[in-house]
Amino acid sequence: MTEPAPVPQPYSKLALLHSPTERAAEAAQQLRQCADFVPLEHADAVIAVGGDGFMLDTLHAMLDGKHIMPVFGINLGTVGFLMNPHRKTKDLAARLAKAKPIVVSPLRMDAVTQDGDAHTFCAINEVSLLRETRQTAKIEILVNGKVRIPELAGDGVLLATPVGSTAYNLSANGPILPLDSAMLALTPISPFRPRRWPGAILPDSSRVTFRVREPAKRPVAAVADQREVRDVAEVHIEIAREKCMTLLFDRGHTLDERIVAEQFVT
CATH class of the missing domain: 2.60.200.30 (Probable inorganic polyphosphate/atp-NAD kinase; domain 2)
Incomplete structure (x- = not known):
């Protein structure tokens, strides 16, 4: 039986950040059980768990610092316009491998x-x-x-x-x-x-x-x-x-698609 091909890993060192809410902390703990994370200063990408406000805080912290890196947001907030949906599965590596980068210019x-x-x-x-x-x-x-x-x-x-x-x-x-x-x-x-x-x-x-x-x-x-x-x-x-930044999104759930969709909300 042929072994499945390994999922390509575009980001080898991930840091994990989460908002102070109980839901976000629980989701972050689940992620720690299915992936190894490194301190922020050693990372080449960030997983941010929370809402849009936490995502903005995370991006601003990088703008104020010296190291700007891609961010994959997982929504545990209210709207989650800048985030990806939360899924209780162990597919984080596969999601990152398939993620679409969106460049944001502040x-x-x-x-x-x-x-x-x-x-x-x-x-x-x-x-x-x-x-x-x-x-x-x-x-x-x-x-x-x-x-x-x-x-x-x-x-x-x-x-x-x-x-x-x-x-x-x-x-x-x-x-x-x-x-x-x-x-x-x-x-x-x-x-x-x-x-x-x-x-x-x-x-x-x-x-x-x-x-x-x-x-x-x-x-x-x-x-x-x-x-x-x-x-x-x-x-x-x-x-x-x-100071251009990169946000990572699931295919079919990208920020550009949501901006188009917003124009048809009634």
Whole structure:
């Protein structure tokens, strides 16, 4: 009888991370019984068990560090948009061998506060500017150094990646972007003026600048995913191409397919 061919192993050293929830901890313990894992610093890929929030935390930890490696997420959260389904089987090696890689390009936000302090953060989903008080925010918008909106009045504005286009951007009535579109969504948040401006779709080679008008009276915070800088004066955003990341997905359950599917949800 012919022995089955061994499953190819594209990643020989795996690290295992999990969220602090009980369900994720139990699933991680089951995985330890069917695979050998190494410390994160010795790994060439990561298994992340949890929800989308934990996945974002994992990716940001790598962005802040020196070693960016592929991540295969297993969903033990609520939505799991960035994750793969949890299966109580010992097929992890086979799943990784067949996984489809999806390259994700994060945004880099360079923010300067009213006091002149500079802050730099990356965002996988979006960078959003939000009013801090009851006063309407007034924001000038430039694209590649050219003023496109002299004054946007409203709750704020955001710039989203294709990955983030189905998150806050969609809730703000922004467009869903195909993963391979090489585009960014520039979306107003509850705009008052220009009232009918729907936002814009920009090439991901664009450099977008937001300048806060009347910052003392109308303070604005800038948020890169979960990281907030308050009382900003000016924010510059562009793709951080040196920080590109790889997410691994089961065939037939890829992120690009889910982005398409989101457009038909009723």
